[in-house]
Amino acid sequence: EPEVTQTPSHQVTQMGQEVILRCVPISNHLYFYWYRQILGQKVEFLVSFYNNEISEKSEIFDDQFSVERPDGSNFTLKIRSTKLEDSAMYFCASSPREFIPYGYTFGSGTRLTVV
Amino acid sequence: SQQGEEDPQALSIQEGENATMNCSYKTSINNLQWYRQNSGRGLVHLILIRSNEREKHSGRLRVTLDTSKKSSSLLITASRAADTASYFCATDANNDMRFGAGTRLTVKP
Numbered sequence: 001e002p003e004v005t006q007t008p009s010h011q012v013t014q015m016g017q018e019v020i021l022r023c024v025p026i027s028n029h030l031y032f033y034w035y036r037q038i039l040g041q042k043v044e045f046l047v048s049f050y051n052n053e054i055s056e057k058s059e060i061f062d063d064q065f066s067v068e069r070p071d072g073s074n075f076t077l078k079i080r081s082t083k084l085e086d087s088a089m090y091f092c093a094s095s096p097r098e099f100i101p102y103g104y105t106f107g108s109g110t111r112l113t114v115v
Numbered sequence: 116s117q118q119g120e121e122d123p124q125a126l127s128i129q130e131g132e133n134a135t136m137n138c139s140y141k142t143s144i145n146n147l148q149w150y151r152q153n154s155g156r157g158l159v160h161l162i163l164i165r166s167n168e169r170e171k172h173s174g175r176l177r178v179t180l181d182t183s184k185k186s187s188s189l190l191i192t193a194s195r196a197a198d199t200a201s202y203f204c205a206t207d208a209n210n211d212m213r214f215g216a217g218t219r220l221t222v223k224p
Contacts (some may be wrong), residue, residue: 035214042216043152043203106150106160 002026006092006107013082013114021077021110023092029105032075033093034067036060037109043091049075082114120215121204127221134191136218138204139184147180149189150203152217161189161202196224 005024013019025032034046047057049067066078075094079086092107121138128134138147149161164171164180164187171178177190191198201217 043205043214045213 002105004092004094004105004107006090006110008110009108010111011113013112015084015114016081019079019082019112021079021090021092021112023075023077023094023107024073025075025092025094026096026105027073029094029096031055031095032067032069033095034077035091035093035106036088037091038085038088046077046090079112082112084114087112087114121202121218123218124216125219125221127223128194130194130196130222130224132194132222134194134198134220134222136189136202136220138187138189138215140187140204140206140215141185142206144182144206146207147178147187148205148207149176149178149187150205150214152201152203191220194220194222196222198222 004026007022011019030050032049035043036046037043044060045058046065047061047067048055049069052069054067064080066080068076068078070076075092077090089109089111091109094105120140121136126134126136140147144166146163146165148163151159151161162171162173162176162178164178166182169180175192177192178187180187187204189202189204199220199222201219203214203217205214
C-alpha cells in the first residue's frame with residue numbers, strides 16, 4: 001500500500017539552528033500538508049500546498065516557516081531559526097484531489113526536539 | 116477556524132467494555148473523520164462519515180453523525196488492550212482538516 005514517508009524520524013537541534021523536515025508524498029497525490037503536535041496537545045494544521053504554492057496556512061505558520069517541493073517528489077518544511085517551543089511531532093500528509101472521500105494519508109511523523 | 120472538540124479528554128475502561136468518545140464542531144462540514152494515534156506515532160485513519168450519512172460501521176467501530184447538533188460519536192465495542200491510544204476527530208471543509216484535542220483511551224487488561 002502506498003505510504004507517505006517522513007525523514008528523519010527524530011531530530012535534535014540547537015535553538016536558533018535551521019532544520020529541514022522531509023516528506024515523500026504518495027506519487028500521484030497533488031495536495032500536501034504539514035501538521036504538528038506538541039506533546040500532549042492537539043494536532044494543529046500548519047500549511048497546505050497545491051500546484052507549487054501555498055494554498056492555506058495557519059497563524060502558526062509564520063515567517064520562520066517555509067515549504068518547498070524542490071524536485072517533484074520531496075515536500076519539505078523548513079524552520080529557519082528554531083525555538084524551544086517548536087519542539088513537536090511534525091506530520092506530513094498528502095491527498096489525491098481536492099475533495100477527499102477517504103481521507104488523507106499521513107506519514108508517521110518527525111519528532112523535533114529543540115534544545 | 117473550525118475544529119473538532121472531543122470529550123472526554125481521557126477515558127479508562129476494562130478490556131471487553133465498550134468505549135464511547137464524542138466530538139463536537141462549530142461549522143458546516145463536508146465530512147468528519149476519526150483518527151487514532153499511538154503514543155508518539157503517526158495518525159492512522161479509522162473511518163470517514165460524510166455529512167449526509169448518519170451512521171457508519173467498520174469492524175468494531177461505529178460512528179454516528181448528527182449535523183443538527185454538530186456532533187459525532189465513536190464507539191469501540193469489545194475493547195482490547197491494543198485499542199489504547201489517542202483518538203481524534205477531524206472535520207473537513209474547503210480542503211483543510213482541523214483536529215480536536217483528542218481523547219486518550221486506556222484499556223486495562
